[in-house]
Amino acid sequence: MEVSKGLLDWMGIKTREKTELGDFQTPAILASQVCDLLVRLKISPAAVVEPTCGTGAFLQASEAAFPNCDLFLGFDINPKHVEAARSQAKRAKVRQANFFAENWPKTLKELSEPILAIGNPPWVTNSALGSFNGSNLPSKSNFQRFNGLDAITGKSNFDISEWMLTRLLEWLSGRAAVLAMLCKTTVARKVLRHAWKNNLQVEKSSAYGISALDHFGASADACLLVTVLKPGAHSRECDAFATLKSSQPDTTFGLRNDRLVADVDSLGAYERLCGTSPLKWRSGIKHDCSRVMELRPAAKPGLYRNGLGETVKLEETFLFPMLKSSDLSKGSAPSRYMLVTQTAIGEDTARIARKAPLTWRYLESHSDALDARSSAIYRNRPRYSVFGVGNYSFAPWKVAISGFYKHLEFRTVAPVNGRPVVLDDTCYFLPCENEGEAEYLKDLLNSETARGFFRSFIFWDAKRPITASLLASLDIGLLAEERYGTIEPKRLKTRQPELAL
Numbered sequence: 001m002e003v004s005k006g007l008l009d010w011m012g013i014k015t016r017e018k019t020e021l022g023d024f025q026t027p028a029i030l031a032s033q034v035c036d037l038l039v040r041l042k043i044s045p046a047a048v049v050e051p052t053c054g055t056g057a058f059l060q061a062s063e064a065a066f067p068n069c070d071l072f073l074g075f076d077i078n079p080k081h082v083e084a085a086r087s088q089a090k091r092a093k094v095r096q097a098n099f100f101a102e103n104w105p106k107t108l109k110e111l112s113e114p115i116l117a118i119g120n121p122p123w124v125t126n127s128a129l130g131s132f133n134g135s136n137l138p139s140k141s142n143f144q145r146f147n148g149l150d151a152i153t154g155k156s157n158f159d160i161s162e163w164m165l166t167r168l169l170e171w172l173s174g175r176a177a178v179l180a181m182l183c184k185t186t187v188a189r190k191v192l193r194h195a196w197k198n199n200l201q202v203e204k205s206s207a208y209g210i211s212a213l214d215h216f217g218a219s220a221d222a223c224l225l226v227t228v229l230k231p232g233a234h235s236r237e238c239d240a241f242a243t244l245k246s247s248q249p250d251t252t253f254g255l256r257n258d259r260l261v262a263d264v265d266s267l268g269a270y271e272r273l274c275g276t277s278p279l280k281w282r283s284g285i286k287h288d289c290s291r292v293m294e295l296r297p298a299a300k301p302g303l304y305r306n307g308l309g310e311t312v313k314l315e316e317t318f319l320f321p322m323l324k325s326s327d328l329s330k331g332s333a334p335s336r337y338m339l340v341t342q343t344a345i346g347e348d349t350a351r352i353a354r355k356a357p358l359t360w361r362y363l364e365s366h367s368d369a370l371d372a373r374s375s376a377i378y379r380n381r382p383r384y385s386v387f388g389v390g391n392y393s394f395a396p397w398k399v400a401i402s403g404f405y406k407h408l409e410f411r412t413v414a415p416v417n418g419r420p421v422v423l424d425d426t427c428y429f430l431p432c433e434n435e436g437e438a439e440y441l442k443d444l445l446n447s448e449t450a451r452g453f454f455r456s457f458i459f460w461d462a463k464r465p466i467t468a469s470l471l472a473s474l475d476i477g478l479l480a481e482e483r484y485g486t487i488e489p490k491r492l493k494t495r496q497p498e499l500a501l
């Protein structure tokens with residue numbers, strides 16, 4: 001969606017950042033469809049508030065949908081949008097305001113109930129704001145006061161709409177109110193998880209899918225989140241509808257035992273398997289420099305071609321056949337090698353010079369690229385370190401899955417020419433001693449029961465639908481016991497082979 005040049009100039013930000021502002025004005029037709037749905041849901045507000053109203057699509061649609069409503073309030077940071085909104089929504093009181101500076105508890109306190117907070121807050125993350133950062137974010141003091149910000153964001157990168165919607169729900173909790181906002185589905189889930197975990201007084205929530213591509217030209221999974229608040233209410237579930245027109249939900253997600261569950265109805269059949277895996281799930285190796293650390297075999301034995309197009313001669317000692325997420329997902333055989341410089345985190349890499357001088361020289365000749373890796377995990381570590389490495393990385397057999405892919409299929413990974421195959425850091429695996437153990441675990445994990453268990457937790461639209469914590473929450477010992485009548489402790493206790501490079 002085009003971001004108005006006026007706003008961008010007014011804010012004095014550079015062109016690249018202009019598109020990152022998240023200024024996606026809602027088309028009038030979509031705003032009307034949203035309001036029609038709210039009328040169908042029998043929502044009849046006494047006051048409507050649009051906290052980031054833009055040019056006023058939702059104010060205008062609300063005026064038409066709720067003729068008996070007494071007050072329409074709109075706010076936007078951009079004075080040009082404020083002007084446009086004033087001319088579009090004749091009954092509304094619109095003023096320029098920065099969401100992060102507005103005294104919302106006071107503004108909301110003065111409103112008659114039921115209150116409808118409606119709109120489409122900016123679709124942008126704090127890190128994408130770049131140099132704009134600081135001017136369109138909650139102030140530092142607000143950040144610190146904000147209870148459980150970490151719990152919402154999980155990390156320092158978060159959508160600013162997530163912050164806005166979370167706070168609005170907090171301020172509206174205890175009132176008769178409805179929040180109806182367009183947002184990314186990942187944002188809707190995080191906002192609800194925060195509301196549920198913090199016992200906000202939510203009566204009911206629903207998420208209706210919308211096509212962000214059709215309406216905004218954006219390729220995110222998006223929805224209309226409708227959350228009804230009522231004093232004393234205590235719902236922990238959200239019905240997920242495919243479209244604004246759907247009358248029946250496809251699924252219901254919710255909070256169970258402090259965990260977000262994608263399908264609360266199906267979980268019942270598998271809840272007994274929730275626990276801790278007796279086997280430790282591992283991630284693949286991280287190196288952040290594929291151009292140097294990943295090589296394909298060249299025409300002659302001992303020669304390899306790296307991602308920079310160079311053909312180099314290397315010893316086999318530190319090279320391991322590797323699989324990436326995409327190989328694993330397709331079931332392909334390894335077609336490249338990973339240069340694995342360590343067998344354990346922090347291991348001295350200087351030994352490579354003695355054991356494999358060509359490899360050491362190769363690393364030295366690419367030290368610029370390797371030293372430039374910005375991630376903190378390489379700081380104060382031996383030069384050319386990798387991450388996520390341990391004896392388990394070199395287990396001869398593995399049962400693995402990609403965290404990125406949209407289907408549940410565990411695969412066995414066999415050694416190649418007597419060398420263990422390593423995985424990249426987007427994959428998860430259980431290390432195994434031998435083929436029998438790998439096949440046994442693969443069958444268990446691909447069983448309908450295990451898949452049903454995982455499916456009840458997986459949100460397929462997430463960036464990484466399959467996570468280590470999800471995998472670790474299946475009590476695979478109990479599953480084995482149910483399936484085979486007995487746990488086979490030998491098979492379920494993977495010993496790690498010692499590796500001597």
Ligand SMILES: C[S@@+](CC[C@H](N)C(=O)[O-])C[C@H]1O[C@@H](n2cnc3c(N)ncnc32)[C@H](O)[C@@H]1O
Binds near residue numbers: 051053076077081098
């Ligand atoms: C995604 S657009 C949606 C506009 C309008 N709600 C609609 O649905 O058409 C987000 C709006 O948020 C406004 N905005 C961005 N940061 C803001 C802030 N800190 N305070 C108030 N408004 C802000 C932008 O100017 C923009 O109009």
